[in-house]
Amino acid sequence: MIRSLHIAAKDLKAEFRTKQMLNSMVIFSLLVIVIFSISFGDLLGDSKIVSQLAPGVLWISFTFAGMLGLSRSFASELENGCLEGLKLCPVDRSAIYNGKIISNAVIMFLVEIITVPLFVVLFNFNITGLFELAIVILLGTIGFISVGTLLSALTVNTRTRELLLPVLLLPVIIPVIIPAVVATGKILTNGDISDISGELRLLLVYDVIFFVIAQLVFEYAIGD
Amino acid sequence: MLTNFQKTKILSIFTAIVMLIANYMIFFYLPQMRGGAGELLGSSFKIFYFHLPIAITSYLAFFVVFVASILYLKKGTHNWDVLARSSAEIGLIFAALVLVTGSIWGHATWGVYWTWNDIRLVTSLVLFLVYIAYLMMRQAIEEPEKRARLSAVFGIVGFASVPLSFLSIRIWQSYAHPLMFGQGVQESGGGLEGTSLKLTLIVNFIAYFLLYATILAYKVQNENIQEEISAKKQSLE
Numbered sequence: 187m188i189r190s191l192h193i194a195a196k197d198l199k200a201e202f203r204t205k206q207m208l209n210s211m212v213i214f215s216l217l218v219i220v221i222f223s224i225s226f227g228d229l230l231g232d233s234k235i236v237s238q239l240a241p242g243v244l245w246i247s248f249t250f251a252g253m254l255g256l257s258r259s260f261a262s263e264l265e266n267g268c269l270e271g272l273k274l275c276p277v278d279r280s281a282i283y284n285g286k287i288i289s290n291a292v293i294m295f296l297v298e299i300i301t302v303p304l305f306v307v308l309f310n311f312n313i314t315g316l317f318e319l320a321i322v323i324l325l326g327t328i329g330f331i332s333v334g335t336l337l338s339a340l341t342v343n344t345r346t347r348e349l350l351l352p353v354l355l356l357p358v359i360i361p362v363i364i365p366a367v368v369a370t371g372k373i374l375t376n377g378d379i380s381d382i383s384g385e386l387r388l389l390l391v392y393d394v395i396f397f398v399i400a401q402l403v404f405e406y407a408i409g410d
Numbered sequence: 411m412l413t414n415f416q417k418t419k420i421l422s423i424f425t426a427i428v429m430l431i432a433n434y435m436i437f438f439y440l441p442q443m444r445g446g447a448g449e450l451l452g453s454s455f456k457i458f459y460f461h462l463p464i465a466i467t468s469y470l471a472f473f474v475v476f477v478a479s480i481l482y483l484k485k486g487t488h489n490w491d492v493l494a495r496s497s498a499e500i501g502l503i504f505a506a507l508v509l510v511t512g513s514i515w516g517h518a519t520w521g522v523y524w525t526w527n528d529i530r531l532v533t534s535l536v537l538f539l540v541y542i543a544y545l546m547m548r549q550a551i552e553e554p555e556k557r558a559r560l561s562a563v564f565g566i567v568g569f570a571s572v573p574l575s576f577l578s579i580r581i582w583q584s585y586a587h588p589l590m591f592g593q594g595v596q597e598s599g600g601g602l603e604g605t606s607l608k609l610t611l612i613v614n615f616i617a618y619f620l621l622y623a624t625i626l627a628y629k630v631q632n633e634n635i636q637e638e639i640s641a642k643k644q645s646l647e
Contacts (some may be wrong), residue, residue: 341547344560345551346550358571361578364575365581384581388574388577407560
């Protein structure tokens with residue numbers, strides 16, 4: 187555990203020196219929101235339609251921005267043979283996975299903390315259940331990251347890694363996107379925690395199942 | 411003793427016979443279907459006897475991929491990878507057929523080819539996409555050992571996500587689902603109660619399982635021959 191924290195700390199340190207990934211992810215998720223607002227155009231005048239569209243837009247922007255980060259997560263280790271160095275560390279392979287999950291999740295949360303207020307402003311929302319929204323985003327992001335990190339490690343060894351990651355990731359994360367969008371929609375229309383218990387349970391199950399599967403197979407994904 | 415080639419030949423002949431019987435039963439043996447109110451159901455309902463066995467066979471094929479992937483990672487034997495690859499390709503064809511027959515049937519009974527309101531439709535589509543991704547991944551990797559290992563990992567992850575997609579889609583549109591699909595199958599009075607109907611369905615199930623087994627046997631054989639050839643080619647160079 188402490189070792190995975192070391193790996194996460196190393197990643198975050200490297201990230202905060204350049205802020206390369208964080209900046210592009212934030213700008214990208216903002217751009218997604220803007221493009222959606224423009225393409226929906228007149229529909230956004232009606233507050234009823236907005237509350238139906240908005241959760242989807244929010245999660246699309248998280249997903250795309252997250253994908254951007256994930257595709258760099260292991261690819262950045264390729265330079266100067268860092269991945270080999272990481273594999274040579276006297277730690278369990280799953281410690282690398284856990285470390286990467288932690289660093290990816292922290293970066294995702296930062297992006298989300300910046301995106302949500304912008305989203306509230308641009309879509310004229312008044313979020314009442316901020317705590318519930320935080321839980322949904324937390325669980326959704328953990329599920330997304332735990333599969334995404336595994337697939338990022340999987341695709342890093344292939345030639346077309348930037349192309350392959352979205353193709354592999356999107357069908358597999360459908361079960362986490364759907365409940366997250368539904369739950370977000372319910373919160374935005376003043377639902378409370380009892381309204382979203384079904385979705386939360388599904389998100390939790392997804393997180394646990396994929397975290398465990400990824401722990402078991404990560405060793406094979408990253409290679410010898 | 412029979413060689414492997416003779417065995418697959420016998421299997422394929424047997425499959426062809428069962429397949430013919432199954433089709434004969436659908437078109438000539440089945441009585442006219444009546445709906446709940448006693449009205450005659452059109453012959454469009456007959457597609458059900460293709461649709462359901464094909465769907466179950468595609469699930470079976472993907473389950474084989476899942477099991478073969480686990481066994482490959484565990485044992486590292488090359489044969490499991492060949493099995494997983496072959497089964498995934500066949501399963502994908504069956505999954506595509508499920509979508510096609512389902513759409514045709516949907517158009518005949520509901521008037522639309524596709525609806526996002528039915529959980530089974532969306533789940534089949536997700537399943538189809540997962541295994542398209544699986545095969546795309548196989549194409550993207552050159553080295554055989556790495557390809558086998560990485561696609562085994564994805565074979566496990568992809569299969570695990572499918573039951574969860576089913577559940578999540580149910581949450582997504584729990585209110586819209588019930589009526590749509592049930593009408594043609596279970597609820598239309600007497601749906602599948604007659605013996606002749608059940609018998610036809612069972613024969614069709616056997617026919618499609620056999621079809622899967624035959625194609626799988628041929629596919630595995632082909633893959634093995636292909637590898638033999640490339641090994642011989644390399645030894646010549």
